[in-house]
Amino acid sequence: xxxxxxxxxxxxxxxxxxxxxxxxxxxxxxxxxxxxxxxxxxxxxxxxxxxxxxxxxxxxxxxxxxxxxxxxxxxxxxxxxxxxxxxxxxxxxxxxxxxxxxxxxxxxxxxxxxxxxxxxxxxxxxxxxxxxxxxxxxxxxxxxxxxxxxxxxxxxxxxxxxxxxxxxxxxxxxxxxxxxxxxxxxxxxxxxxxxxxxxxxxxxx
Numbered sequence: 001x002x003x004x005x006x007x008x009x010x011x012x013x014x015x016x017x018x019x020x021x022x023x024x025x026x027x028x029x030x031x032x033x034x035x036x037x038x039x040x041x042x043x044x045x046x047x048x049x050x051x052x053x054x055x056x057x058x059x060x061x062x063x064x065x066x067x068x069x070x071x072x073x074x075x076x077x078x079x080x081x082x083x084x085x086x087x088x089x090x091x092x093x094x095x096x097x098x099x100x101x102x103x104x105x106x107x108x109x110x111x112x113x114x115x116x117x118x119x120x121x122x123x124x125x126x127x128x129x130x131x132x133x134x135x136x137x138x139x140x141x142x143x144x145x146x147x148x149x150x151x152x153x154x155x156x157x158x159x160x161x162x163x164x165x166x167x168x169x170x171x172x173x174x175x176x177x178x179x180x181x182x183x184x185x186x187x188x189x190x191x192x193x194x195x196x197x198x199x200x201x202x203x204x205x
Contacts, residue, residue, distance in 0.1 A: 132154055169199075
């Protein structure tokens with residue numbers, strides 16, 4: 001009888017340990033899933049700008065009016081985060097119709113041959129000493145040329161929007177040399193270095 005009681009006791013202890021382990025694993029998995037969130041870019045409240053210097057004197061600005069993408073942010077393991085951005089080159093807008101037509105031509109964006117600019121992250125990490133800044137490395141493709149670049153991305157805020165739910169903001173500013181992407185037209189008049197600013201508001205899926 002004592003042997004049977006001991007067997008039941010061992011089985012009970014093992015059962016308790018098993019279910020405890022199961023719930024711990026389940027809890028950790030749920031917490032991990034809660035920490036990872038995917039956001040859709042809200043183009044209405046976002047902007048993609050570029051800045052070029054004319055004749056070494058004046059900065060001229062332009063923007064792209066059509067873009068989309070997703071951002072996956074895992075705050076429990078930031079390395080699992082991802083960024084995807086697609087910009088339609090035909091949507092270029094410099095506030096001058098004649099200049100925009102030229103920008104869409106083969107001299108510049110050549111929108112028929114290269115309809116999109118893309119960025120796909122390959123590595124995301126926290127920037128040392130900056131709580132709200134990420135270092136994002138990824139493949140930036142422009143004008144048919146793909147290069148790996150690393151940019152600082154600031155998390156500018158989070159909020160709950162009563163209409164759409166959770167939203168988050170990001171800001172990145174970085175420079176490229178247009179000649180490295182095949183933009184060689186007018187280098188004597190328009191600087192090689194172009195500054196790009198991406199300001200994003202995104203809503204959780």
